[in-house]
Amino acid sequence: MRDMIAQINIDYDLCQDPLVCRGCLTVCPTVVFVCGPTKIWKFRETDTKEYKVVARYIDKCSGCGDCEKACPTGALKLGFISRAELRDRFRAERAAKLAAQQIQE
Amino acid sequence: MCWLCEKYGDSEGGRWYLNPENYARRLYKVRKATEEASGADADPQSAGMGAGAIAELIKARIAEDPEWEKEVRDEALEHAYQTHFAQVVTVDEFMQILDTAYPLVKMTCGCRRVQRGMPDEENFTCMGIGPGMYKWERWPETYRGGVEFMTPEEAKEWALINHKQGRVQTIDVFGTPYIGGLCQCEYPGCVAVRNRVDYDFKFLLKGHSVAKVDRDKCTGCKSCLNRCQFKALNLEVYTNKAYIDLDTCFGCGLCATACPVDAINLLDRESLPGLANNW
Structure with a gap:
């Protein structure tokens, strides 16, 4: 089990046309990123500008930094956080969600 | 016996995806006219099968919370088996299906666009089958670049090329048990293969x-x-x-x-x- 987990922040003011750029999507050795449409239109194709890159498979990131180097606008920042810290954060999130559900019931 | 064969196989106990009934037009449902959705997770196909579930499953794993992980998995799969999932088939079975279903088209692979940003024009490896192909314009966000109709002979030739190149062939269900797609996939570009291999997410079932x-x-x-x-x-x-x-x-x-x-x-x-x- 790894000690450190990637925290990949993407500034969407700078990352504008990811499907045309494809920088991080192409270079990542472990396919951490996914790029999906932000809005589903009916009866027309989505514009590439309506796509958004997110770092989904963060548990696969080795931290090589190729994505940061490939990003032409400097939108992508790669950092790391200790697994234990992230574990506690996600546990807290989950506990808060379950508590909210119980109140609703 | 395989639960799908039991429920959707023919009377002779054959494999369910070789039963022509599961390709029948009457099973094909036009996607409901929902409102234009917002967010990549609004449409399960737009950012990969079970996209939202996998994002949460990764969180649950990092949290080392097996109960949470199981909850995400069970909920997502229960939904998937009623609506949209896939299973591996052999190339011989793939050919039989190409003799059964009609029409047959070539279309873009949504997964490799999502995971590698591959341009749709270089990415026509998936196959769509059945009456839905006449209506592709209803979901252009998924199948960018449209569809290319093929004769059964062309489709078989195309399937053999893909098999030789080393792609796994799968059937894809769109509204169980209607089979409306045939994928030709690889690890890790294929979201279904990737999520199964790396996260044991059984959206993709093993073959017979x-x-x-x-x-x-x-x-x-x-x-x-x-x-x-x-x-x-x-x-x-x-x-x-x-x-x-x-x-x-x-x-x-x-x-x-x-x-x-x-x-x-x-x-x-x-x-x-x-x-x-x-x-």
């Missing part, structure tokens, strides 16, 4: 076959070695024979057809007590 090495016939030529997309195949260096992990094998048959001396046999999964029900 399983590949076994005939240790007398295997010459250790290594022709099969680069064929497996499921990390189930390696070379036993000391005995110089191919080794297949039968528990991990998905039964796609890519290794079997690459073998020049027919040393890899495809067995019926359900005939093996140790592997039956390992979908």
Whole structure:
């Protein structure tokens, strides 16, 4: 089990046309990123500008930094956080969600 | 017996995806006219099968919370098996399906766009089948670039090329049991294969076959070695024979057809007590 987990922040003011750029999507050795449409239109194709890159498979990131180097606008920042810290954060999130559900019931 | 064959197979107990009924037009449902959705997770196909579930599953794993992980998994799969999932088939079965379904089209692979940003025009490896293909314009966000109609002969030729290149062939269900798509996939570009291999997310089911090495016939030529997309195949260096992990094998048959001396046999999964029900 790894000690450190990637925290990949993407500034969407700078990352504008990811499907045309494809920088991080192409270079990542472990396919951490996914790029999906932000809005589903009916009866027309989505514009590439309506796509958004997110770092989904963060548990696969080795931290090589190729994505940061490939990003032409400097939108992508790669950092790391200790697994234990992230574990506690996600546990807290989950506990808060379950508590909210119980109140609703 | 496989629960899908039991429910959707023919009266003779055949494999469910070879039952022509599951390709019938009456099963095809036009997607409901919902409102234009917002967010990549609004449409399960837009950012990969089970996209939202996988994002949460990764969180649950990092949180080391098996109960949470199970909850995400069970909920997502219950939904998937009613609506949209996939199963591995052999190339021979793939050909039979191409004789059954009509019309047949070539279309973009949504997964490799999502995971690698591949331009749609370079990415026409998936196949769509059945009446939905006349209506592709209803979901242009998924199938960018439209569809290319093929004759059954063209489709078979295309399927063989893909098989030779090393892509796993799967059937895709759109509203169980309607089979409306045929994928030709790889690890890790295919979201379904990736999520199954890395997260054991059973959106993609193993096939009815399983590949076994005939240790007398295997010459250790290594022709099969680069064929497996499921990390189930390696070379036993000391005995110089191919080794297949039968528990991990998905039964796609890519290794079997690459073998020049027919040393890899495809067995019926359900005939093996140790592997039956390992979908």
